[in-house]
Amino acid sequence: MPAGGYFGRALVVDVTSGTSRSQPLPDGVLRGYIGGSGLGTWLLYQMGTPGADPLGPAAPLAFVFSPLVGTPLTTSAKFAVVAKSPLTGMLTDALASSQFAIAGKLTGHDAIVIDGRAPELSVLLVDGDGTRLITAAHLTGLTAADTDRRLRSELGRGWRVAAIGPAGERGVRYATISHDGRHAGRGGLGAVMGAKNLKAIAVRAAAKVATADPAAVLAAARDLRERSFGPATAKYRELGTLANLLAFNAISALPSRNFQSATFDGTAELAGGAAGNAGGAAEDIDGMRRVARSSCASCTIGCEHIYRVGKGRKVRAEYENVFALGPMCGVSEPGAVLAASARCDDLGIDTISAGGTIAWAMECAQRGLIDAPWLRFGDADALLRALDEIGARSTPLGSLLAEGSRRASATVGGGSGAFAPHVKGLEMPGYEPRTLHAMALGLAVNARGADHNRSGAYEADLSGDLVRLDGGEAHVTAAVETEDRAAVMDSLILCKFLRGVFTDPFTEWAALLSGVTGWDVTGRELRDTARRIVMAKRVYNIREGWQPADDWLPDRLLNEPLSLPSGRVAALTADRLRAMIGSYYAMRGLDPQGRPDRTAVDDLGLA
Amino acid sequence: MLAGGQSSRMGRPKSGLEWHGSTLLRRTAGIMARVTSGPVVVVRAPGQGLPELPEGVLVADDPREGRGPLQGIAAGLAALSGRAEIAFVASTDMPFLHPAFIRRVLGVLAQSEGTDVALPVARGYKQPLAAGYRVWLAEAAERLVKEDRLRPAFLFEESRVRTLDDAALKQDPVLAALDPDLDSVLNVNTPGDYAAARARPAPEVTVQLFGTVAKGGASGGPHLVRAATVGAAADAVAVVFDRHVTAALNGDQITRDRMTPLAAGDTVFFLSADAGG
Numbered sequence: 001m002p003a004g005g006y007f008g009r010a011l012v013v014d015v016t017s018g019t020s021r022s023q024p025l026p027d028g029v030l031r032g033y034i035g036g037s038g039l040g041t042w043l044l045y046q047m048g049t050p051g052a053d054p055l056g057p058a059a060p061l062a063f064v065f066s067p068l069v070g071t072p073l074t075t076s077a078k079f080a081v082v083a084k085s086p087l088t089g090m091l092t093d094a095l096a097s098s099q100f101a102i103a104g105k106l107t108g109h110d111a112i113v114i115d116g117r118a119p120e121l122s123v124l125l126v127d128g129d130g131t132r133l134i135t136a137a138h139l140t141g142l143t144a145a146d147t148d149r150r151l152r153s154e155l156g157r158g159w160r161v162a163a164i165g166p167a168g169e170r171g172v173r174y175a176t177i178s179h180d181g182r183h184a185g186r187g188g189l190g191a192v193m194g195a196k197n198l199k200a201i202a203v204r205a206a207a208k209v210a211t212a213d214p215a216a217v218l219a220a221a222r223d224l225r226e227r228s229f230g231p232a233t234a235k236y237r238e239l240g241t242l243a244n245l246l247a248f249n250a251i252s253a254l255p256s257r258n259f260q261s262a263t264f265d266g267t268a269e270l271a272g273g274a275a276g277n278a279g280g281a282a283e284d285i286d287g288m289r290r291v292a293r294s295s296c297a298s299c300t301i302g303c304e305h306i307y308r309v310g311k312g313r314k315v316r317a318e319y320e321n322v323f324a325l326g327p328m329c330g331v332s333e334p335g336a337v338l339a340a341s342a343r344c345d346d347l348g349i350d351t352i353s354a355g356g357t358i359a360w361a362m363e364c365a366q367r368g369l370i371d372a373p374w375l376r377f378g379d380a381d382a383l384l385r386a387l388d389e390i391g392a393r394s395t396p397l398g399s400l401l402a403e404g405s406r407r408a409s410a411t412v413g414g415g416s417g418a419f420a421p422h423v424k425g426l427e428m429p430g431y432e433p434r435t436l437h438a439m440a441l442g443l444a445v446n447a448r449g450a451d452h453n454r455s456g457a458y459e460a461d462l463s464g465d466l467v468r469l470d471g472g473e474a475h476v477t478a479a480v481e482t483e484d485r486a487a488v489m490d491s492l493i494l495c496k497f498l499r500g501v502f503t504d505p506f507t508e509w510a511a512l513l514s515g516v517t518g519w520d521v522t523g524r525e526l527r528d529t530a531r532r533i534v535m536a537k538r539v540y541n542i543r544e545g546w547q548p549a550d551d552w553l554p555d556r557l558l559n560e561p562l563s564l565p566s567g568r569v570a571a572l573t574a575d576r577l578r579a580m581i582g583s584y585y586a587m588r589g590l591d592p593q594g595r596p597d598r599t600a601v602d603d604l605g606l607a
Numbered sequence: 608m609l610a611g612g613q614s615s616r617m618g619r620p621k622s623g624l625e626w627h628g629s630t631l632l633r634r635t636a637g638i639m640a641r642v643t644s645g646p647v648v649v650v651r652a653p654g655q656g657l658p659e660l661p662e663g664v665l666v667a668d669d670p671r672e673g674r675g676p677l678q679g680i681a682a683g684l685a686a687l688s689g690r691a692e693i694a695f696v697a698s699t700d701m702p703f704l705h706p707a708f709i710r711r712v713l714g715v716l717a718q719s720e721g722t723d724v725a726l727p728v729a730r731g732y733k734q735p736l737a738a739g740y741r742v743w744l745a746e747a748a749e750r751l752v753k754e755d756r757l758r759p760a761f762l763f764e765e766s767r768v769r770t771l772d773d774a775a776l777k778q779d780p781v782l783a784a785l786d787p788d789l790d791s792v793l794n795v796n797t798p799g800d801y802a803a804a805r806a807r808p809a810p811e812v813t814v815q816l817f818g819t820v821a822k823g824g825a826s827g828g829p830h831l832v833r834a835a836t837v838g839a840a841a842d843a844v845a846v847v848f849d850r851h852v853t854a855a856l857n858g859d860q861i862t863r864d865r866m867t868p869l870a871a872g873d874t875v876f877f878l879s880a881d882a883g884g
């Protein structure tokens with residue numbers, strides 16, 4: 001076992017029988033996959049039954065920690081939740097940060113993997129005394145936040161809780177898992193947990209984890225902390241990601257009304273004040289008032305900006321939830337968007353998938369494909385009603401939309417698949433592919449589906465270093481590079497919002513990992529690790545039925561060019577996308593169909 | 608862009624003339640790059656030194672020196688063959704060339720199937736060096752040069768030319784609003800022309816600031832300022848245009864290049880470089 005950072009074992013719990021075992025994790029695996037998203041991929045490949053139903057008992061759900069958890073390094077209190085996604089049928093890994101990460105790891109495990117299905121709705125407890133299941137009958141239907149509060153008061157000090165809301169219990173395919181008000185949001189992990197009849201997992205620290213070179217890690221932590229106060233993170237500290245709203249609208253990168261446009265006429269209202277206040281972004285804005293700022297555990301950046309409308313509830317507003325429940329659904333009232341966001345939190349559903357699926361349904365209603373004349377773009381009451389029907393699965397429409405836009409469009413038909421806003425079944429985040437061509441590629445080829453966290457290729461589009469409307473080789477290189485960086489950051493784990501402070505990222509990350517573990521990792525090795533992790537996700541997906549057609553974008557984006565205010569036309573043709581995907585495959589060492597050869601697979605050490 | 612002319616009346620190469628902290632060549636190339644989706648080709652005399660050019664600009668050589676504009680047109684169009692169907696040909700010395708002018712001329716050419724050349728007749732003169740050409744005319748132009756028939760008029764004789772007078776050009780409301788006197792075709796030939804052009808105020812542009820950029824500098828805007836380059840626009844609103852800031856021109860291409868030229872009516876958005884989630 002390495003000199004620090006790990007316990008060298010995973011806890012595997014079978015909730016059908018309530019039994020558990022400890023599984024050793026070989027050094028080579030830890031070094032090759034690090035932790036978080038990478039180690040989670042390896043675990044899922046090992047433990048998942050190929051072809052299993054993501055909502056069946058044979059599909060494992062893994063909470064995976066990382067070597068940096070528990071160190072004083074800023075933004076490191078994070079973990080990954082990894083499973084086969086009920087939306088995509090492929091790998092999904094959601095990251096979240098909270099005290100749960102620290103307490104979970106200090107149960108003495110690098111990962112907690114859950115299998116089976118509990119006989120009744122239960123809470124899984126893990127601490128130094130082992131594992132046990134207790135009934136969750138009294139928690140049925142509660143929000144994740146209320147579940148957290150109740151359990152902590154019942155269990156006493158030191159317990160940390162990850163829980164699902166009512167939507168997870170009802171199998172909404174994009175339900176979330178929440179803890180300390182943060183969410184493992186994307187891909188439907190809450191539904192997987194609900195399918196295991198688990199309302200919550202509570203963990204309590206019982207062990208200490210060693211650090212190989214405590215002095216070096218402390219020095220690095222101080223240095224990173226200093227850097228985290230600098231200009232590279234100013235946006236996150238001072239404004240939060242909500243500042244993107246006005247900027248993206250200005251550059252036609254803000255998808256609205258289900259990708260029918262890349263600007264939104266209600267942006268100024270939503271982001272506060274008239275256009276004359278364009279830059280004032282998000283601070284004490286008209287209607288929406290910033291009342292607090294906070295941060296995840298162990299973070300010195302603090303990007304969470306909490307808003308309130310009138311005397312309403314305090315809600316965390318980030319670009320993605322405001323985009324998905326605002327412009328995407330045509331809603332411009334700040335209060336309504338915050339209320340919808342709060343409703344998603346209460347139900348325990350992913351705001352991006354909820355907003356995307358509802359926006360698609362609004363367009364279907366407009367075209368007469370769905371009989372719900374009340375479901376109109378821009379109607380805040382309709383948005384809230386749709387969210388409630390989805391969370392409760394209380395109506396046929398609610399049940400249909402609880403399946404996500406891909407499945408719903410297959411049911412509705414009538415050509416509605418062409419404008420269903422998803423890749424591989426995962427709804428699209430707020431980045432317009434037609435005006436961000438590097439991002440278009442990143443979204444198309446990503447293992448998780450349409451996702452802005454595993455592929456940060458928009459960075460290249462927004463950098464000015466390439467022509468964002470003219471995708472080509474430079475965009476492919478950028479997409480590969482950002483995907484590689486994300487693979488390492490998501491496995492170490494460090495928050496992406498810290499990425500701008502690193503000047504030589506792979507080398508600096510290697511030094512951090514070496515200080516914690518005692519390994520002599522180099523930047524070069526980490527680059528190989530990144531490629532291994534990206535490849536392993538693809539290999540997992542192939543095993544679960546991935547086809548070349550899955551690396552693609554919704555037809556609408558390829559067939560409906562956008563006219564920009566500058567007079568230019570932004571088009572992303574199928575030919576251009578195909579060419580970029582071809583280059584991406586070549587750069588990743590895949591065949592033209594996107595598959596690796598036998599040797600490449602063997603090198604992954606998965607078997 | 609033809610950069611190889613004699614500049615005899617100017618007394619020094621026009622392409623290197625200073626223009627609001629940049630050069631005339633850099634400006635014209637930047638304006639062309641903003642409008643077209645294909646490459647910009649600068650044609651120079653054999654061995655001619657050029658000032659710094661924006662990234663992505665191609666350089667072609669005139670095979671022989673002093674053969675006049677038709678040879679430059681031939682060399683430029685030849686360099687584009689296989690890469691574009693139509694091209695805008697400009698000389699270096701048009702400091703007020705407006706993107707809307709290029710867009711208008713190319714727009715007419717693209718939409719007139721039976722036309723080989725879209726030839727502005729602006730401010731009373733034919734403007735062969737501010738005109739649109741079909742790229743395949745390269746062959747005919749080369750032949751004419753070989754035959755020593757060195758004036759563009761010879762090429763027009765054997766092409767289908769559509770002339771655009773002032774009124775036709777200004778049918779485009781954007782051009783009419785932003786360049787009402789068609790200053791786009793004004794060229795500077797003498798030190799006097801140059802001094803007079805240089806004495807004009809920089810174009811009026813709108814600047815808006817977003818995110819942390821707004822917090823660091825002036826308020827978000829919009830601010831009306833006079834600036835001939837993106838860098839000057841940043842200075843005008845006290846934005847430090849460093850690696851943490853990018854500029855989006857008219858909401859379109861994003862740049863970090865201070866020398867990106869601006870024209871009347873442009874809007875510049877300054878954004879945090881780390882825009883995105």
Ligand code: SF4
Pocket residue numbers: 075097236294295296299300301302303304495496497498
């Ligand atoms: S920057 Fe934001 S998301 Fe990242 S760790 Fe800090 S508070 Fe959490």
